[in-house]
Amino acid sequence: MAKQSGKAERNGKKWFWQLHHWVGLYTGILIGVLSLTGAVAVFIPEIDGLIQRYHYNALSSAPSNGLPQFSKSIDSLTRQFPDYRSWSIRLPHNPRHAAVLDMTIRPKTGRTQRMEFFIDIGKDRVLGHRKWQNSLANYLRQIHVRLYDGIWGRQLVGIGGIALAFVALTGLLIYGNFMKKQAWPNFRKTLDTRIRMADWHKILGMSALAFNLVIALTGAWLGLQPWLARWFDISAPRKYKSEILMEAKDDKEIVVDWDVALRASHEAFPDLKPLQLLVSSNGAGTITLRGNIPGTIYERDVNMIVLSKIDYKPLFKYDLREQPISHQLYYIQEALHFGDFGGLPLKVLYAILGLTSGFLSISGFVIFLFRRKKKMRKTDNPWKAIIVYTLLTILFLSFIAFITFTIGYNLASTIAEIVINTLLIGLISYALVRFSIKKFSQKRQFTSTSK
Structure with a gap:
């Protein structure tokens, strides 16, 4: 009985190892890029703040009355672009930094553009502008969130999150008991590259296991959200449906007294630190102030909090602390994924730990290549393949960034879609052909043995 139990345990570990091996191998590049x-x-x-201050010289003077001043700048810009679709303003965390007016402009010819205007909130003047889509901040977010692939890149990233969670859990099942019996960290004294890399792979994988699971699960949720929302009828819980009270043209012409609006917001929601201000342009006659609670x-x-444009009375308040646990779980995912709740030290820790999943991807590939070299008695150097894959990945990321900054986001996104989907189709085709050949060989071997 004990022998059968031991055999079953060995077979189970072998099965988990095979899953760990193949899932890690086929999703390794994706996990490495996301890492x-x-x-x-x-x-x-932080990066975008530095760019705004030093590239666009978007520094602000201190407001004389303590409240940010931007009414004149908004009035000037809305008159300059009367056919704008919508606009919102992001207030800075630091009063010495500029506010950013985010305006969606619908020109008479060409595509709709999203422009950002930097505003001095002390002197109420426009300091400069840029196209949001062609900015470094947008590149960094889009390349991580959807790999610049608008077709189904976000879902592909979600699948990458599932793969990372899967290899982390199977790694725990394979090496958990083995690692408990060793002092941490324990490196075998050998010159064998495969063994040294395997030790690093196990130790870093187990050390960063909890972090990688958090990143993997939150990333899977954020990436697969469009599919999950459709399949399970999930919608964003924070909703306010405003009534249309007037013509859109009349709504646009209402001048907002922002000093009064900010004071009314503070009276109705004292704990809210407003950071994003939006006004309706569809006839609802509302002012929406979004922000954080320290x-x-x-x-x-x-x-x-939503205020009336006419009398500044509160129409709707959404305090997440007062909402059901389902709302809180829904809105905690992104903060946990990006470490956006503990200041710069936590972000540094997130970045260091986040790179471990990329190292695990590379080290797993190294182990595979060196094991295959030994098994098949090859003489080629496995490091060549690793360097080629790494350089091609960096080249792709750099090329998409270059196209974004010099020509524009739309062309960069189109190129990324072609490259990623071509590679994806090729990878799936390769896996299916390899699987079919293996099954055919096994069937032939079985037939010949039977004869």
């Missing part, structure tokens, strides 16, 4: 881009993406607000772990700008 690298994610380690940089956690710093998007000391909470939720994604940015999820709490909000």
Whole structure:
């Protein structure tokens, strides 16, 4: 009985090892790309803040009355672009930094453009502008969230999250008991590259297991959200449906007294720190103020209050602390995924730990190549393949970034879609052909043995 139990355990570990091996091998490049881009993406607000201040010279003077001033700038821009579709303004965390007016402009010819205008909130003047889609901040987010593939890149990233969770859990099942019996960290004294890399693979994989599971599961949820929302009829819980009270043209012409609006917001929702201000342009006659509540772990700008444009009375308030646990779980995913709740030290830790999944991807590939070299008695150097794959990946990321900054997002996205979907079709085809050949060989071998 004990022998059967031991055999079953060995067979189970062998099965888990095979799953760990093949899932890691076929999704390794995807996990590596997401690891690298994610380690940089956690710093998007800080990187973009530096670009705004030093490239666009978007520095603000301190407001004289303590409240940000931007009414004149908004009035000037809305008159300059009367056919705008919508606009919102993001207030800075630091009063010395510029506010950013995000305006969607619908020109008479060409595609709709999303422009950002930097505003001095002390002197109420426009400092400069840029196309949001062609910015480094947008590149970093889009390359990590959807690999620049608008067809189904976001879902592919979600599948990558599932793959990372899968290899992390199977790694725990394979090496968990083995690692408990060893002092941490324990490296075998050998010059064998495969063994040394295997030790690093196991130790870092087990050390970062909890972090990688959090990143993998939250990434899977965020990536697969469009599919999950459709399949299970899930909708964003924070909703306010406003009534249409007037013509859209009349709504646009209402001048908002922002000092009054900000004071009314503070009276109705004292704990809210408004960071994003939106006004209706469809006839609803509303002002929406979104922001954060200090000391909470939720994604940015999820709490909000809606005021009337006419009398500044509160129409709707959404305080996530007062909402059901289902709402809180829904809005905690992005904060946990990007570490956007503990300041710069936590982001640095996230970046370091995030790179471990990329290292696990590379080290797993190294182990596979060296094992195959030994088994098949090949003389070629496995490091050549690793260097080629790494350089091609970096070249792809750099090329898409270059096209984005010099020509534009739309062309870069089109190129990325062609490259990624071609590689995906090729990978799936290769896996199916390999599987079919293996099954055919096994069937032939069985037939010849039977004879």
